Amino acid sequence: MSTRRKFLFSSAAASIAALAGKRSFGAASYQTRKNDPVVVSTWDFGKAANAEAWKTLRNGGSALDAVEAGVKIPEADPNNHTVGYGGYPDREGHVTLDACIMDEQYRCGAVMCLEHIKHPIAVARLVMEKTPHVQLVGEGALQFALANGFQKENLLTPESEKAWKEWLKESKYEPVMNIENQNNLPGGPYNHDTIGMLAMDAKGHLSGACTTSGMAFKMRGRVGDSPIIGAGLYVDNEVGAATSTGVGEEVIRIVGSHLVVELMRQGYTPKAACKEAVERIVRRNPKKAKDIQVGFLAINKKGVYGAYALQKGFTYSVKSGREEKIYDAESKWK
Ligand code: GLY
Numbered sequence: 001m002s003t004r005r006k007f008l009f010s011s012a013a014a015s016i017a018a019l020a021g022k023r024s025f026g027a028a029s030y031q032t033r034k035n036d037p038v039v040v041s042t043w044d045f046g047k048a049a050n051a052e053a054w055k056t057l058r059n060g061g062s063a064l065d066a067v068e069a070g071v072k073i074p075e076a077d078p079n080n081h082t083v084g085y086g087g088y089p090d091r092e093g094h095v096t097l098d099a100c101i102m103d104e105q106y107r108c109g110a111v112m113c114l115e116h117i118k119h120p121i122a123v124a125r126l127v128m129e130k131t132p133h134v135q136l137v138g139e140g141a142l143q144f145a146l147a148n149g150f151q152k153e154n155l156l157t158p159e160s161e162k163a164w165k166e167w168l169k170e171s172k173y174e175p176v177m178n179i180e181n182q183n184n185l186p187g188g189p190y191n192h193d194t195i196g197m198l199a200m201d202a203k204g205h206l207s208g209a210c211t212t213s214g215m216a217f218k219m220r221g222r223v224g225d226s227p228i229i230g231a232g233l234y235v236d237n238e239v240g241a242a243t244s245t246g247v248g249e250e251v252i253r254i255v256g257s258h259l260v261v262e263l264m265r266q267g268y269t270p271k272a273a274c275k276e277a278v279e280r281i282v283r284r285n286p287k288k289a290k291d292i293q294v295g296f297l298a299i300n301k302k303g304v305y306g307a308y309a310l311q312k313g314f315t316y317s318v319k320s321g322r323e324e325k326i327y328d329a330e331s332k333w334k
Contacts, residue, residue: 035204038320039066040305041197042245042297045080046317047326049073053199054319063199063207064103064125071099071121071209074195078157082193085118086157087213089164091171092220095155098227099124099211104237108134110227111141116152121211123150124227134229138221167217194226196233196243198299206241206299208233214248224248230258240264240301242273245314246294254280260298270298271306271330278308278332295329308332 037057039050053070057063075084082088089095099120100110109128112135114120123145127136136144146152156164194212201207210233212226225248226232232248234257235241242260244251251257256277263273274296282289295309297316307316307329314329 035202037202038303039199040318042316044315044326045074050317050319060202063201063205066199067197067207067209068121068125070197071195071211072119075119083195083212085155086160088160088216090220091217097213100227100233101125101209102235103207104205108229110135112137112223112227114141117145117150118153121209194245198241200303206235206237208235208241210243225251230255234258234261236261240299242298244296247292250281250294260296264300270300274298274308278310
């Protein structure tokens with residue numbers, strides 16, 4: 001199919017789905033006009049985050065400001081048990097947060113295992129802007145946040161504490177796939193999921209942010225892929241950007257987001273690049289890959305986006321001047 005026909009085909013599919021008001025399964029790419037701002041993020045809860053990011057993008061603001069503002073929405077939401085305030089704690093009852101941010105100039109900042117601060121993404125941005133470093137962890141990250149005016153807060157909500165105490169009765173660690181859709185079900189969740197957000201602004205610049213409370217009831221000190229530049233997030237303004245969600249250990253092993261961007265550099269579409277990264281996880285350990293979820297989301301410099309996951313159930317949210325939508329990503333296993 002010619003590029004133009006592909007564009008018309010995907011546009012038509014997206015329009016039909018939009019008219020039907022439904023999620024589009026596998027409508028995994030969309031061509032925006034040059035420098036049309038667009039923001040994409042992981043999971044259904046990305047929709048509210050995108051709406052916040054869009055306020056910046058539609059007014060000509062930077063992709064960097066947009067992604068920071070956007071991911072603060074789930075960070076502040078006590079009903080979201082996988083990101084920020086209200087996130088499920090580690091097995092010792094501490095809510096520890098991981099976040100990173102990256103802009104169009106390869107500038108980046110990250111915090112890991114940060115406690116008591118509701119907006120780790122804002123601290124990650126300050127690490128990027130105010131220090132000669134990229135990563136601050138634990139106590140040092142907290143000291144840096146407090147020195148920069150952040151307030152210490154209790155992030156363990158009564159609901160999260162109750163879930164942790166329930167979990168302690170059996171202390172069984174079994175990740176459950178796509179648990180973000182079951183946050184409010186009794187007995188769950190026992191896993192995690194992350195918001196990864198990628199945006200392109202009116203200047204055509206790309207930035208990304210990624211933030212999570214990590215795996216629920218994880219070991220004390222455990223850090224996943226989300227705050228690791230190259231694993232949970234990567235931005236190359238000449239090529240595109242990518243982010244990930246799911247079991248972070250598997251993403252780290254293949255340096256997933258960097259891999260997706262490098263594949264796009266070689267000419268892969270965003271969806272094909274995400275698929276190849278997923279396939280690499282499968283090739284490494286096919287048996288394990290059957291029982292876990294990992295999803296990648298990517299966007300290229302033309303504003304074409306795409307996603308792919310190991311398991312059915314990974315969704316991603318998109319907002320641009322012409323659509324506001326949640327898509328079901330295609331997956332290796334149905
Ligand atoms: N992807 C989030 C984590 O593994 O912590």
